[in-house]
Amino acid sequence: MQKSILIAGAGKGIGFELAKLLSTDxxxxxxxxxxxxxxxDKLANEINSKTDSPALINLALDFTASNFPNVLEQSLEEYNFKPNVVIYNAGLLINKPFAELTNSDFDQLFDINVKSAFRLFRMLLPRLDSGSHLLGISSMGGFQGSLKFPGLSLYSASKAALAVLMECLAEELKDRQIKxxxxxxxxxxxxxxxxAFPGYKAPLSAKEMAVFVADFALNGSRYFNGKILPVSVSTP
Ligand SMILES: NC(=O)c1ccc[n+]([C@@H]2O[C@H](COP(=O)([O-])OP(=O)(O)OC[C@H]3O[C@@H](n4cnc5c(N)ncnc54)[C@H](OP(=O)(O)O)[C@@H]3O)[C@@H](O)[C@H]2O)c1
Structure with a gap:
């Protein structure tokens, strides 16, 4: 089945690798x-020159902007792009001891990690067909019972909020067969x-993590709905 994948937060890191992997299929x-x-845009120039219709469409947008859902909606309409897989990957991390965190840190973290996902999914709801898969990229830091790290309290709390939002969305959308x-x-x-962890060497590259996430985004909804799944070979 042809997949139309919307990746929110794809400019760098895991999101960029996801865009690369998914658009080259x-x-x-x-x-x-x-x-x-x-x-x-560089990637799109390469990929789209080999196809009749564009395999990768890019839009520059800040999710914290007040008009972000409207601008995105207009652009989706312009390109006649109807997503059946949506990956909310955008994220912000602020590493600070709890006592030094400010109200503004709280607002920034929850704006990008939770509120923008809520605004995106709410805007998309009328456009989604049955069989669609909505995926939120959370973190082990926000996984219940996982080891916690100093400096990451609000980041981890925001990631937990995103994960539970996805669980609840699954419940509300089950009659429409949206996972x-x-x-x-x-x-x-x-x-x-x-x-988050200066000097630490992760066991996986962004590309290796994207391979798993891409496969899960495409196929995971056959096996999972309303679930928060840990994807981790190490701590942290
Ligand atoms: N790397 C890890 O070890 C790890 C572990 C657990 C969870 N995660 C989660 O995985 C996701 C990707 O992380 P990463 O490590 O690849 O991080 P990253 O390299 O910092 O990438 C963050 C992504 O979010 C986008 N973004 C941030 N603020 C945005 C905004 N205001 N509007 C639109 N896009 C925005 C960035 O693109 P622009 O800068 O172009 O906007 C970028 O594509 C995040 O949700 C993160 O919390 C990562």
């Missing part, structure tokens, strides 16, 4: 959204990981 078309799309899951990722080597 001829069965897929990908709509990638991020603030910085310079890498994505929703969350993956609680362990560490993969990216800018964000370096910020």
């Amino acid at each position: 001829e069965n897929n078309s990908v709509f990638a959204v991020s603030r910085n799309i310079s890498q994505l 929703a899951n969350a993956l609680a990722l362990g560490s993969a080597q990216t800018e964000m990981l370096a910020q």
Whole structure:
């Protein structure tokens, strides 16, 4: 089946690798959204020159902007792009001791890690067909019972909120046969990981993690719905 995949947060790291992997498979078309799309545009020039219709469409957008769902909706309409797989991958990490965290840190973290996912999925609801799969990229830090790390309290709490949002979406959308899951990722080597654990070497590259996430986004909803799954070979 042809998959139309919307990746929210694809400018770098795991999201970029996801866009690359998924758009190079001829069965897929990908709509990638991020603030910085310079890498994505280079990729699109390469990939789209080999296909009749574009396999990769990019849109530069900040999810914290007040008009983000409207701008995205208009662009999806313009390209006649109807996603049946949606990956909410965008994320922000602030590494600070609890006592130093500010209200603004809270707002920034929850805006990008939770509220923007809520706004995105709410905007998309009327456009989704049965069989669609909504995937939230959470973190082991937000997985119940996992080992916790100093400095990551609000980040981890926001990732837990995203994961539970996906569980609840699955329940509300089950009559429409739309599935929703969350993956609680362990560490993969990216800018964000370096910020969380300076000097630590992750067991997986961003590309290796993207291979699993891409496969799960395409096929996981056959086996899982309303689940929060840990994806981790190490701690952290
Ligand atoms: N790497 C790990 O070890 C690890 C572990 C657990 C969970 N995760 C989760 O996996 C996801 C990807 O992480 P990563 O390590 O690849 O991080 P990253 O390299 O920092 O990438 C974060 C992504 O989010 C996008 N983004 C951030 N703020 C945005 C905004 N305001 N509007 C639109 N897009 C925004 C970024 O693109 P732009 O800068 O172009 O906007 C980028 O594509 C995140 O949700 C993260 O929490 C990662």
